[in-house]
Amino acid sequence: MHVQGQDRYQATLFPERLDELIGEDNPVRVIDAFVDSLQLKALGFARIEANATGRPPYHPGDLLKLYVYGYMHRIRSCRALERECHTNLEVLWLLNRLAPDHKTIANFRVDNRVALTRVCRAFVQFCRSQSLYGGETIAIDGSKFGADNNRGKVTRRQELKQQLQRLDTQISSWLDELADNDDDDEPPSGGGNTRAALQALKAERATLTERIEAMDEAGVNAQPDTDPEARVMRHGQVGYNVQSTVDGKHCLIVDVDVVQNANDQEQLYRMARRTQRQLQEQRITVLADAGYSNGQLLKRCQAHGLIAYVPVNRAINNQGDGKLFDKSAFTYHAEGDYYQCPAGQRLAKKTKSTAKRLYLYTNAACQDCHVREHCTTAGQRWVTRHFEEDVLDAVADRTAANPLMMQRRKGMVEHPFGTLKRRMDGGRFLLRGLQKVKAEMALAVTAYNLTRAINVLGTRQLCQALAA
């Protein structure tokens, strides 16, 4: 005989309370306690107070609980969340059997996008109050998340320009036809009214011009059709660049942001400073990969107590495929600002490239040098020096002297992204537009941090701390 369940038609003498079915250690109790602890009005949620007349709205706290639960359990679409309200015992408990429809659920996420990012920060501050952040070492990393936009649905500037040219040719031929035709209303050979067709072409031209201008304003050569605020990233992926900072103590996320720029190079200082403010620490060790190497920003980090460990990317300045003297054969003398070459000559600063942030050093003596064939194939050897070479040298030396820091970075920051992507269907946003995807990411990070905090402190301790 197999294991038998209870008869579903069996009546009980004393009906079970819903609360009895939710264990004391059930994480859903943490979501409930966390949302109840928030000052929702101060966070900017709409409809905190119901109108005296008309249909009463759902309380934002209930809808927030539903979303946090959903993002913890890979349920993100409003229709799926609506279904859970009817079938999921934990959701029935969490929402006191409320069952909002999918439209109400969808509107809440869109209407409260700023407030949702504040909720994420509020939980970070709660975790800080529970000493869950070490505040000594943080790792910064970026990852591409797909937009709600098919990669084939992208309009490129080149295509628009070609369409524009075709339209101009058509318009001018129709204008010629109008000029030749004494009667403007006479139908052209293809049928239809010439003047009306011309107006349609002009309207189409105006739309194309507007799209090109929008691309100029955004500084892009391609724009996704479904989510125009997303960007075409490497390998043709259409999406956003998600930046996050993770604290070393328990791998909790401190800060997250979504940017349109696919390149991480501009993000180090901004993200590190935001994290510094969140953690309210003066001196923090910052770990990042080579994609964040940027002399200017590393210099600013250094000035603000952020000790960076970043593999430095810079022009090698070798010549002849490395067969000629390496740059390391040239000694820099800060006093006098010159390089001494292997032949003992002084290479003085001659010019600079502001775009590449490089100074260039050389010496006319190269023309008569006896080791010139080992040094350059050009008329004279040019040696480059970054505007922030001192800072780059210091960061490179520090990083090379502590190789374990890069391993630590990997261990800290890559796992949270893995979890976030798993919970978000491989890293895909459901909403469209930068502000909306920021709200979506804030929900995902709140859910991630809640899970981490539960793993560290346990449900009961966390609920007690939230209720205090």
Ligand code: SF4
């Ligand atoms: S070629 Fe110029 S830079 Fe090179 S070793 Fe000779 S003098 Fe020095």
